[in-house]
Amino acid sequence: MPREGHGGPPQLDAIRVEPGEVTMRGISLMACIKWAFQVSAGQVSGPDWLRSEHFDIVAKAAGPAPETELRRMFQTLLADRFKLAFHRETKQLAVYNLVEAKGGIKCKTSAEDGEASMTAGRGGIATIQRAPVSLLADLLSDQLDQPVIDRTGLKGRYSCTADTRPYMPPPGQQVDPMGVIMTLLQEQFGLKLEAKKEPVELVIVDHMEKVPTEN
Secondary structure (H helix, E strand, C coil), rough: CCCCCCCCCCCCCCCEECCCCCEEEEEEEHHHHHHHCCCCCEEEECHHHEEEEEEEEECCCCCCCCHHHHHHHHHHHHHHHHHHHHEEEEEEEEEEEEEEEECCCCEEEEEEEEEEEECCCCCEEEEEEEEEEEHHHHHHHHHCCCEEEEECCCCCEEEEEEEEECCCCCCCCCCHHHHHHHHHHHHHHHHEEEEEEEEEEEEEECCCCCCCCCC
């Protein structure tokens, strides 16, 4: 049975998938839709409040179930509890493909158990631990508000520290966010973004309610 309630800001480890169960903590409805339909933020079109309303949700299947079945179950939950109505469209869109830069990925392979996490420190430093590259692509898609597709083929989990300080201009000069992202990815992660135009399937939210129905 799902349980909902407003939570804090979403974290990198906000979604936990176990056999027959999905647990989401402090997660936005946008993130719920992204997970249920396995798409990036740039592939979902809907009202702005999909990003600002956060919930705790625990959904359990009748027994052990593969992740593909859990995603379908979660689509049904969103339709039943949040009255989600949607349609799909395929459009030719500008996207970024995330690929390995020359020399390959620079992040360390992580053998540690546990969920992926990201800690933002002071001074423009962030530490990412135990994260698949696909999750980094999803974070970049949120940041750029444009589909970012993982084309690296990398299947491992990685840990890396991102430090934006070397790429910041002198005080008083305007920051180029895209330039910072592109340079940081290549120099610190060993990855790069390639701009393309590709047919992309979109999930168009026609209706959704902010307040879920009761259990």
